[in-house]
Structure formats: C-alpha cells, structure tokens
Amino acid sequence: MITVEEAFQKFKSRLELNDKEQKNASDRHYEVRDYMVTKFAIEGQGFLTGSYKRNTKSKPLKDIDIFFVLKDSERSKYRDKTPSVVVDAFYDALEKKYGAAALRKQGRSVNINFGVKADDDDNTDYRILSIDAVPAFTAGDNYEIPDTETGKWIKTNPKIHEAKAVAAHQAFSNEWKGIVRMMKYWNNNTKKHGPDKPVKQSFLIEVMALQCLYGSWGGSFAREIQALFHTLADRVFDEWADPAGLGPPVSNGMDAARKQRARTLLLAAAKEADNAIDLARKGRNGEALQAWRNLFGPKFPLS
Ligand SMILES: Nc1ncnc2c1ncn2[C@@H]1O[C@H](COP(=O)(O)OP(=O)(O)OP(=O)(O)O)[C@@H](O)[C@H]1O
Ligand SMILES: [Mg+2]
Structure with missing residues (x-):
C-alpha cells in the first residue's frame, strides 16, 4: 500500500497540466481567435491567461481565460460605454458560431462550453471543458476589463x-x-x-x-x-x-x-x-x- x-x-501530478491538454487548450484558443478576429479589431492573437497561464488551475480544466485585447479603433464603440455593451457584443458574435446553449454571459466574460463532460474520476480525455472570452483594452502597462456586476471597468495586470x-x-x-x-x-x-x-x-x-x-x-x-x-x-x-x-x-x-x-x-x-x-x-x-x-x-x- x-x-x-x-x-x-x-x-499532485494528476493535477498537473500535460502536453495533450495544452495542445487542446491551444487548439481551442486558435479556433475562438480565428472567429473573433473576423468580428472585432483585436490586437495580436488574444492570449491565454488567468490561472491556466500561471499553472494554478485545477482539474477538470474549465473556464480557461483568453484576453482579447481590442484595438483603439474599438474604444468609442465599447470602452466608452457601460461594461455590459462589450460583453453583450461578444455574446452576440459568439452565438452565431457556438449557439446560445453553449454560451453563458458572466460579469467579465462570455463562457464558451465545448460540451465535454468529465467522467466519474474527473477525467476528460485530455480535453478542456470551456473557455472564458474576456474583452480587454490596454491602459498603460495594465489592462481594463468590463465588470457588469459593478457596472465598472476594472484594471488588472496578469503579469x-x-x-x-x-x-x-x-x-x-x-x-x-x-x-x-x-x-x-x-x-x-x-x-x-x-x-x-x-x-x-x-x-x-x-x-x-x-x-x-x-x-x-x-x-x-x-x-x-x-x-x-x-x-x-x-x-x-x-x-x-x-x-x-x-x-x-x-x-x-x-x-x-x-x-x-x-x-x-x-x-x-x-x-x-x-x-x-x-x-x-x-x-x-x-x-x-x-x-x-x-x-x-x-x-x-x-x-
Ligand atoms: N479583483 C481583481 N482585480 C484584478 N484582477 C483580477 C481580479 N480578479 C481576477 N483578476 C484577474 O483575472 C484573472 C481571471 O480571473 P478568474 O476569476 O477567472 O480567476 P483564475 O485565476 O483564472 O482562477 P480559476 O480559473 O482557477 O478560478 C485572474 O487570474 C486575475 O489575473
Ligand atoms: Mg479563470
């Protein structure tokens, strides 16, 4: 024994991120990114962040954060408005690709559920369950993200x-x-x-x-x-x-x-x-x- x-x-090792899971997260990131760039003016690729990036996310892997940093050209449409405007816009755009049943509006993001279920042992065949698509704007060295619960834009710095x-x-x-x-x-x-x-x-x-x-x-x-x-x-x-x-x-x-x-x-x-x-x-x-x-x-x- x-x-x-x-x-x-x-x-501990069962809760570590492995290569297959990283590959699946990266594939999903690009899938969502390839679609989002057709709907919004986005800086670069968007990036995986939050606990996933820091390696403090637990299993099953879900709610992996992707920051989509919007370009200055989107500022007047979204940053100058109340936070729910950009969250609604992300939702409406994503709905056309993923359907309402896969989406959930959250305070700071839209959650995209890929329909993967964990088994009784919490295994998912190395697949991630969901992504949080987070709209963001740069603010000097930091970012600002919407928070619909308080109706305010909040500053954050994942680095x-x-x-x-x-x-x-x-x-x-x-x-x-x-x-x-x-x-x-x-x-x-x-x-x-x-x-x-x-x-x-x-x-x-x-x-x-x-x-x-x-x-x-x-x-x-x-x-x-x-x-x-x-x-x-x-x-x-x-x-x-x-x-x-x-x-x-x-x-x-x-x-x-x-x-x-x-x-x-x-x-x-x-x-x-x-x-x-x-x-x-x-x-x-x-x-x-x-x-x-x-x-x-x-x-x-x-x-
Ligand atoms: N109150 C806050 N102020 C500033 N930044 C925050 C705040 N809350 C969360 N963040 C940032 O946003 C990221 C995503 O938040 P989220 O709630 O998804 O947590 P997380 O760290 O990804 O944890 P997990 O996914 O394991 O629940 C955090 O990792 C952190 O960098
Ligand atoms: Mg998170």
Whole structure:
C-alpha cells in the first residue's frame, strides 16, 4: 500500500497540466481567435491567461481565460460605454458560431462550453471543458476589463499576478502551485458541495495562499494542507485586495452569507484533515487514504 505522502505526490501530478491538454487548450484558443478576429479589431492573437497561464488551475480544466485585447479603433464603440455593451457584443458574435446553449454571459466574460463532460474520476480525455472570452483594452502597462456586476471597468495586470505566483512557488520549495491546485480541486468538488463552490471565486484561494502559505515547506503535504484549511477558515472574512493593487478586492465576490458558508465548509475540511492525520499516526493507513480521498475527490489515489 502507498503511504499518504506518496498518494499526495501522485495527486499532485494528476493535477498537473500535460502536453495533450495544452495542445487542446491551444487548439481551442486558435479556433475562438480565428472567429473573433473576423468580428472585432483585436490586437495580436488574444492570449491565454488567468490561472491556466500561471499553472494554478485545477482539474477538470474549465473556464480557461483568453484576453482579447481590442484595438483603439474599438474604444468609442465599447470602452466608452457601460461594461455590459462589450460583453453583450461578444455574446452576440459568439452565438452565431457556438449557439446560445453553449454560451453563458458572466460579469467579465462570455463562457464558451465545448460540451465535454468529465467522467466519474474527473477525467476528460485530455480535453478542456470551456473557455472564458474576456474583452480587454490596454491602459498603460495594465489592462481594463468590463465588470457588469459593478457596472465598472476594472484594471488588472496578469503579469504581476504571475510574478507573485512564481515568487511564492520558489519561496516554498516549488510546492506552492501544487498545493494551490489541490485546494482548488477541493473547492471544485460539486459532488461534495453541490453546485455552489465553497469559495465562489477560486482566484481568492490563490490570493489568500500568497499570504497564508509561506515560510518554509515543512516536507509534509498532509500537514501543510491541514494548516492551510484552518488558516483559510480563520481568515475568509478578511478583505483580500487584488495582489497587483489595481482591481477591486478579490473578496468582494462573496456576500456575508456566502463567506459564512465558506468558513463552515473550510472548517469542516480542516477537521477532515485533522482526522486523516490522526488515522495515519495510529497506523491505520488505508483509512487515512480513504479520508483524504473523501476530503478531496476522485483524483486523490488510494493505491
Ligand atoms: N479583483 C481583481 N482585480 C484584478 N484582477 C483580477 C481580479 N480578479 C481576477 N483578476 C484577474 O483575472 C484573472 C481571471 O480571473 P478568474 O476569476 O477567472 O480567476 P483564475 O485565476 O483564472 O482562477 P480559476 O480559473 O482557477 O478560478 C485572474 O487570474 C486575475 O489575473
Ligand atoms: Mg479563470
């Protein structure tokens, strides 16, 4: 039987992006891009960004962000208008290619669902489920993206978010991104939590981990994960600023009731981790593995 730490290593590698998945994401990017350039004046190619680009996205791979930076010639039509105008225009354009059933308007993007379903083990045959097409304009060194929930354009800078993730990863013996992917995998487990994720925007988990998962890597995934669930539960009511200092607080996405629910579920996960660690200490390794799998979901291996 494998040890708990060996199981975590395997779990970590199962959540890593592989070549086939990267190829599929890139193919989908070009497919969407080839169409969007016929409808809008776009700078360059549009680019894959967000957690996908930073390698902090979990599985199954969905909602991969593509920024489509619109040229200055589109400014008066879209940037000078309220955010919903450009999101509506993206939706209307994409509807002609993908159909309304595949599309979902979101606050900052249009989600394109490719109709791929994950199986019971969360496998997708190396295919991505969906893309978020995000309209953007340049603003000096930064970008501005629409936010229909607040009716404002928000500033963002993916390069700064990426640099912070890289620094955190290196400072944590290159284990930081793997642990962030594991935490997001727990958050994505709809069989466990129902359709609403505990932490509504999983970017918030990553932002909190920049502050809560630091110091030196102690050498045990089980211990680091246990401590992180406890800390996130403690601090989920805090305000969490955009790490680049440009956009609105990342924690604004949840109201008080949603934060309370997040806290309850994070605390329950922390207790499950306490229990799994206790089982392993008592030599009940099989039960410990099962407890970790119950906590995370099917990609946590039992053998
Ligand atoms: N409040 C914010 N202020 C500034 N930039 C933000 C803010 N929220 C998100 N972003 C940027 O937009 C990107 C896409 O946001 P999104 O919510 O899709 O998160 P993500 O990092 O892609 O996480 P995941 O896809 O794993 O949920 C983020 O990676 C971040 O760079
Ligand atoms: Mg995203």
